[in-house]
Amino acid sequence: MAVSKIVQLPTANRARETHEPPSIAVARRHHATELVVRNVSKSFNIDRRPLPVLQDISLVAQPGQFITIVGASGCGKSTLLRLIAGLDRDFEGEILFGGRPVSGPSLDRGLVFQDHRLFPWLTIEQNIASAFSSRPIDTATKRLLVKDHIALVGLNGFEKAYPHQVSGGMAQRAAIARALVNEPDILLLDEPLGAVDALTRLYLQEELQRIWLQKGVTMIMVTHDIEEAVFLGDQVIVLQPRPGRISKVIDVGLTQPRDREDSRILKLKKEILGEFHNPAPINYSI
Amino acid sequence: MQLSPAFGWLLKRLPSLLSPFILIGVWELVAQTHLFAANILIPPQQVFRTFLDLLADGELIDNIKASGARVLSGFAIGAGAGLIAGMAMGLYPALERYFGLLFTVIRQVPFIAWAPLLIVAFGIGETFKIIIIANAAFFPVALSTLDGVRNVPRHLKDVAALFRFDRLALMRSLVLPAALPSILTGVRLALSRSWMIVVAAELFAASSGIGHMMDWGRQMFQIDVVMVGVVVTGVVGFILDQMLRQVEAHFSSWKLPSR
Structure with a gap:
């Protein structure tokens, strides 16, 4: 289903691989692009007191998957992406990319702020x-x-x-x-459409989807927009704030591109919205 | 009604041109009251005549050239050293920890206060003047460079880390362009200070230059020559400052919309 109009640039791809024959390099590349986040916790020190921002986060991103992480401000979404990108190495737990621990930034992992x-x-x-x-x-x-x-x-x-x-x-x-x-094998997107106007936003969501289908790159996108998360994600991860922790993982199970007005999309939106009303919803019927 | 562009330009600058003319007018009025002796408070027209005489016989131009040459070499040495020192301290904070205190203390000494010491060490020749100018140019450039390098935006440093910039790319694509506006401000400051200090140093000891011309005028009791020196020093300083402001504006045009 992917619109595979990928411009092949063999020299560029080969430049990154070392001395392997192309066939092995391709196989290794495919195998080596799984991202595993295992029991990751992270605290910042505010006034010499540890303030937990992420608590026991685990997730797996398969090659080519589009994962969206949705949560309110202050749930540590950006921090999580910085850890995966390798910009911040001070955390507990394990982040493995292609089976190897992430020890710093790499051109294999892109990040859009x-x-x-x-x-x-x-x-x-x-x-x-x-x-x-x-x-x-x-x-x-x-x-x-x-x-x-x-x-x-x-x-x-x-x-x-x-x-x-x-x-x-x-x-x-x-x-x-x-x-x-x-x-890169994986592209991390930190609320990339958070600062653009609503109309541009809808347009860019579709553009992002087109790019994802065209490039076949794994994407992990953080957002506070539930509709955006459901519209784009193969898997939606819901984070609760203070400290940031996973409260729900939803496999969307719909092919892309999607129709925003699809009843299944609307149903999922409602389900996720329910996650953010922590106590049981108030019953208004008399 | 149609205004020529030149007239519009003049109209916009009228307020700033007004104050010098008012000063000259007051000067003329006070001179005409004869409150002060005519050979002490020289009337403006006579200063202007002396200016034309000094210009005609080439003396003024020769003196400006002599002062300018000293400024150029002293400024080049001082600003160059300042750039290197500022870069080094900005890039290696340990250096600042070792030298920061010394740097700050030396900076508090007025530039001209070095003159007696330097004259003892180097005599009254060119070396003394070039060193004292270099010293005056060093600090503004060093400080503004340090400031510029230290304040490279953190959010852009993340980008450099993400793409694994090597040292060369880091300098060329991030540190230098980010620090450039600050460095240029320091360079402008350093150049006007260099020009001030050369005139001051020439008053002490020189056989050429604007300062020498003024000191000679004072000794000969030709106060009109001294006045010409004052005005020329101011105008040349103003022109240097304006030129560097243009350069600064050119290289900072991208700076406006960024954070």
Whole structure:
């Protein structure tokens, strides 16, 4: 069902693998992209007192899966993604990617922040190319990859624009292109559509879905929008705040792309919404 | 009604041009009261005539060139050293822990207070003047560079970590552009201080330069020459400052909408 119009760039993929023949490399790559989060807890020290932000989080992301994590503010969603990305190594429990513990950032794991975090002094094109800084690949391949990813997120014609010259939604697309240009196995999205207006948001949700189908990359997206979580996720994980803990895991079991008005989607939305009314719902009937 | 662009430009700057003219007017009025002797408070027209004379015989230009050359070499050495010191302390906080105190104490000494010591050590030649200018240029650049490097936005450092920037990419794509506006402010400050200090140092000991011209005018009791020196020092300082403001504005244009 995946719209496999993936532009093949063999040199770029080979550059990351070491000396394995392509067939083994592909097999290993496929096998090596499962993400396992096991019993992860994390606290911050506020005024010398530990404040728990994540408690006993476990999840598994299969290669190519779209997982959405939904929760209110302060439930540690962003922290969880930072841990998976390797930006923060101070936690209890285990995070394994491809069977190996995560020990720091890696180009195999991309991250898109809520704010686009483009370098304001670089053009859209240069920003996307900045992702190659630690990869010794030739200029021609770089140019081709940047061009392809600009097309993927629909930013043709804005290559030479600076971030402050484009809208928030466009800057976020550029950030998504930058995160994807190294062809990571997994893309972590930290409320990427939280800062754009409602109409752009609906549009970008569909764009994100298209990109996911086109690239076949595993995605883990954090959001506080229940509809967004159900519309996009193969699996929806509901987090409760203070400290952040998993209260429910829902396998959506619908093929993508989906219809927002599908009765099953609406039913799931209602079910998840119920999760956020902690005490039993008040009975209003007299 | 149509206004020429030049007229519009003039109209916009009228308020700032007004105050110098008021000053000259008051100066002229006070001079005409003869409250002070005419050879002490020189009337504006006479200062202007002296200015034209000094300009015509090339003396003024030669002196500006002499002062400018000293500023250029002293500033280049001082600002260069300041840039390196600021970068080093910004990138390696341990260095700041070792040298921060010394740095702060030395910074409190007025630049001109080094003059007697430097004259004893190096004589009254060029070396003394270049060192004292370099010292004046060093601190603003070092401090603003340190500040710029230290305040590279944390949310962009995350991006650099995420893409595993090596040292070169970190400097070129993040630290230098992020610190550039702050560094340029320091450079502008350093250049105007260098210009001030060269005139001051030349008043002490020199055989050329604007400061020397003023000191010579004082000794010959030609107060009009001293006045020309004061005005020229101010105008040259103003031009240097404006030029660097343009450079600053150019390199900070991206800065406006970012956090």
